[in-house]
Amino acid sequence: xxxxxxxPSNKVTEKGKDVELRCDPISGHTALYWYRQSxxxxxxxxxxxQGNSAPDKSGLPSDRFSAERTGGSVSTLTIQRTQQxxxxxxxxxxxxxxxxxxxxxxxxGTRLTVT
Amino acid sequence: xxxxxxxxxxxxxxxxEFITINCSYSVGISALHWLQQHPGGxxxxxxxxxxxxxxxxxxxxxxxxxxxxxxLHITASHPRDSAVYICxxxxxxxxxxxxxxxxxxxIIQP
Numbered sequence: 518x519x520x521x522x523x524x525p526s527n528k529v530t531e532k533g534k535d536v537e538l539r540c541d542p543i544s545g546h547t548a549l550y551w552y553r554q555s556x557x558x559x560x561x562x563x564x565x566x567q568g569n570s571a572p573d574k575s576g577l578p579s580d581r582f583s584a585e586r587t588g589g590s591v592s593t594l595t596i597q598r599t600q601q602x603x604x605x606x607x608x609x610x611x612x613x614x615x616x617x618x619x620x621x622x623x624x625x626g627t628r629l630t631v632t
Numbered sequence: 633x634x635x636x637x638x639x640x641x642x643x644x645x646x647x648x649e650f651i652t653i654n655c656s657y658s659v660g661i662s663a664l665h666w667l668q669q670h671p672g673g674x675x676x677x678x679x680x681x682x683x684x685x686x687x688x689x690x691x692x693x694x695x696x697x698x699x700x701x702x703x704l705h706i707t708a709s710h711p712r713d714s715a716v717y718i719c720x721x722x723x724x725x726x727x728x729x730x731x732x733x734x735x736x737x738x739i740i741q742p
Contacts, residue, residue: 550730560675560718560732608675621665621730623675 519543521624523609529630530599538594538627542611549592550621551584555605563607566592599631634659638719638733646741651706653736655719658700665730666693666704667718675718678704709740 522541530536542549551563562576566586577583581599586592596603606626635658645651655664666678679686679693681702686693690709695702706713719733 552730552732559734560720560730562730562732610675620677620680621667622677623667625674 521609521611521622523607523624523627525627526625527628527630529632532601532631533598535595535597536599536629538596538607538629540592540594540609540611540624542590542592542609543613543622544590546611546613546622547589548612549586550610551592551594552608552610553605554608554626558605560608563594596629599629601631604629604631634661634721634723634731636719636721636731636733638717638736640736641734642737642739644739644741645709647710649709649740651709651713651738651740653704653717653719653738655702655704655733656700657719657721657731659723660697660700661721661723663722664695664702665720665722666702667720669716669718669735671715673715678717706738711740711742714739 521543524539528536547568549566552560553563554560564577564584565573569589581597584592584594606628608626609624610621612621637656639654663680663682665680667675668678669675681693681695683697690707692705704717716735716737718735720730722730
């Protein structure tokens, strides 16, 4: 079956522009996570969705970042007024159950470059 | 906030050697993941542990909940094992996001 799909795979944008990144989780997976990996840095948690519950936004670095998940499936991460420090690989992962019961499946990420 | 420490940060070994990568964390967890990221590649989940030991092929992962420590072992290492190995922990309560270690960069030379 299909894995986690992210689009676009690469995005180059000018500073100040808004960008939208998309994640299609594995069908039936209720948990969806967004992470980012900056150059030379480790993975950083951004936001977590579980079904239709209110998302855990504790990892979002600023109010320029927002995410939504429509119909408990596809998720969009939006970055407004992009800055150069937003350049990173943005990764999406999904799992079938909350917490410790299920492994994570990662997408291949969206490489965002802000010029 | 959970602090996740991995060691070593970098490891170069010869093909066939037994490899151990360590992960320590500071706060009780509900699960620990070992992830693998090949250069320029995506992230693959190797193991998810909440207790004991798991084995998959040449990979073995162990966790000691009392000591807040986990190890990833690779037996009969091969150049294709060269990758970054990342430990990630899921909090026992509160936030559901993972906390990641900085990764161990492993190079296996032929």
